[in-house]
Amino acid sequence: MKINRRNFLSYGTALVLGGAAGSMLTPAPWKLMDDLAIWTQNWPWTPVPEDGPVSYKPSVCTLCPGGCGINVRLTGGRPVKIEGLRDYPVNNGSLCPMGFAGLQYLYNPARVISPLKREGKRGEGKWTPVSWDEAIAAVTQKLADLRAAGRPESVACITGSDHGAMDAFVSRFMTAYGSPNYIRSATAMDAMEQAIDLTQGQQGTPVFDIENADFILSFGAGLLEGWGSAGRMLNLFGNQKSAKKLIQIEPRLSDTAARATQWIAIHPGAEGALALGLAHVIIKESLYNKYFVDNFAFGFSDWVDETGRAREGFATWVKAYGPEKVSGLTGITPEKIMSLARDFAHAGKPIAISGRGNDDLPGSMDETLAIHFLNALVGNINKTGGVSALPETDYAKWPEINIDETASKGLQQARIDGAGGDEFPNTRFLINRLPGILLAAGESPIQALLVTDANPLYALADAENTKKAFDRIPFIVSFASFMDETAAFADYILPNHTHLERLQVVPATAGVARQIIGLAKPVVKPVYDTRHIGDTFINMAGALGGFVAQAFPWKNYEAFLTESMGNQWEELNQKGRIEIDHSLPDPMAFAFNTTSAKFEFYPTARSTKRQAGDSALPTFTPVPIEGDPNRFKLTLIPYDAMRLAGGDIANVPFLTKILDDTVLKKQTGFVEINPATAKKLGFKEGDSAKLATPKGEAMVRVHLFEGIMPDVIAMPRGLGHTAYSDYLSGKGTNVNALMGSVEDPTSGLDMAWGIRASLTRA
């Protein structure tokens, strides 16, 4: 039996067949099949949940200023879920989608994972990771140089909020360093705070005691779009059976409008006219609270000033706003205006709330005052179930601060944004004015900019212009946790921990009727090489030396909290919160801190020099939004949505995933358009279109929506990012970039509520 070429095949086949037959009688093929199936389940990229003991760590969410309590579920030390914290006085277990999705901030691919130094051109995205020592040395060197040159005021700081110990900490740094230019991002509360200051002489956070009110008249406030503390609002209005009467006035059927007892569509921007019209009816029909108005109000009836000149009181002033005229301005029938006025005045505890959307836009001072006057007309001021102001409790005991001569000189300089100056004496922050000022000046008045918890390059109107303006600032330092638009444009990034990694004292936000101070505790060790912003500022102060270092004597931020909060720290650390009852002024006394010691319908402190005539009384003049109506035949308004983070913080994938495909489809965002308008322009559902405003253009698709007024189109805030990660950048259009800013003549705040726009076939 020889093997050769000819029989090789036969024998070979026999061998293989024998082998195959034999192997079928062994466990090998069956076992291998089983093992391969299991192998496919254990590929390294297949996520496997952590195993271990389950625990909960209570904390406070700091993603927005809402201050909701959260309960973080951990498995084996890894946070796996965030829930609303039950019995927490702000939100009692409820939480917004962003809060629930909070884990994706911790593990976000857009996180800045170590200090970065810019390489190449600004915004080019080329970075070199540097050590913390190197980054802090570079930043303090620049700050020290500017101080040495006697220009500490040329350092500005933009921050997302000015409540809470951390913000006070940054503000203290600016004071010790010698710059008055501490600037807070804009919110609707800017206008409301000022209205309360002007009329009641009270400085503090506005309180809307909605829990105890029975009739809410909201002039476009996005109560279910993220306004105030979203968890609190969900408790109040999320339940369809909620007995609270809510009248929503806005041009678009928002989620709040859909949930409201009644939605009244109004011409965009005419809210102030409606408020004056309602006041007219309430006064004409003598439905106002006479006890309050007669005893505790000033400027209601006609009066004579110290020069002997006769002045019109508010009652006379609003005679110009009869229902017929207001109907023409607002598009609401005179009958409706009259019945709404009567309902409001007859309610037990009615509250009128101003401010559109989730309070990122300040709005016009006239409008805010006119709406707040409705609260005064029914006498629901400084009462349970009414509107009041919560003075900022100084829960931290700060050691006295000494400043040197350089700092003292710097602090005496006027603020760069003009807030608090001759022109806008009643306004505290005017971030919206920065781009214009930066572009107009020969040399940038800001030589170094520190940005904490804010993203002005995304949030400010007219992105292109803003970018040009910020490019004139020679040195920008961002303390962002994420590569947001402003961080991407910075020279140095000194990344802060995310909300689940940092210790923070969080006072509850605007609206809540009690002072609730919560403690955000780190639930997990820092995932990356980031540093608590408080520690970074302590390091920077230390490196600057002198009085600046003396103002920050603490080892770290935690030491500052434990030392400065004294006895309260223990309670806060144990209970996770401190509650201080908001003692309202005696309702029979109604002491106000104004010049007249009364509620001022005629706000004497209001700057009136650019006001029509010379009266400080609120008038209705349409906000001159930008755009030639002949070229731009439509009006574009931005809107907020709970599933879209539109402000200083951006969406995570979980949130973007739950957007309707009539908001975002693939990479293109939608504008909402009334079917009648769409028909006129020849658009069908889902058509591509070119959206143009005086500030820019964008490719969009149209979504036909009965809930938007004809000739008005709406777009959500929160899309169209250019930075962050692939999960967000390039998706949709940034509506802020297409907006223009209109300065309020008396407050300087941005009062633009929209812009003129055109939609053409693409």
Place this chain on the structure above:
Amino acid sequence: MSSTNLNKAVSPEAGPDATPQAHDSASSKSSGWAVFTFFMIGFVGSLLAGWILFPELLYSQKNQPIDFNHAVHLDAVTDGCDSCHYFREDGSFSGMPDLAACEDCHQEAMTDNPEEVKFVEEYVTPGIEVPWLNHSKQPDCVFFSHAAHVQGADMSCASCHGDIGTSEHTRVYEENRITGYSRDIWGQSISRLGKPGPGDPRPMKMNDCAECHEDETGHKGACFQCHK
């Protein structure tokens, strides 16, 4: 060689080259016996490979990081297996104790035992969790409740895990090179025939679960009971 001559005779024209070819043609015909032989070589060879070589190749042999003595610990503790492998308050099972649990006693070495000294030096002092090799680890798609079996059905640990509690040394951990799981899951017998000896751990494939469930409860159980 007669056939060669015969061939030559009948084909005188055939050249000299033809001779070797013709010579081979008879013996080069694949004989049935030869084919059968090759078939059998393949058959027996693969049987041997499949039954003997394959299991040898499939599993790698590893030792536990520390040669743990269960017997000593079981004597020293008061609560039996529960002392270290306990149920948490929420009913979930703690499984292998973590370093913190070991540290309750072993902050420092309690004896001169070289394994204990090694444990303290290499793990306790630097605070590193011991990378124990778990003989009973199941894939993530399997949901198993210890509480239902131990507390609910009153089963002993040994009924599945064998007499591990009285062992004085750790066993060699045979790791499946493809799946990464222990050989114990499939069972020591590669054929999965026969029953494990008394005191041996029981195999833990799905069929093993189903078999026991059928015996004990009369039903193999539904998919979602384990695959949630």
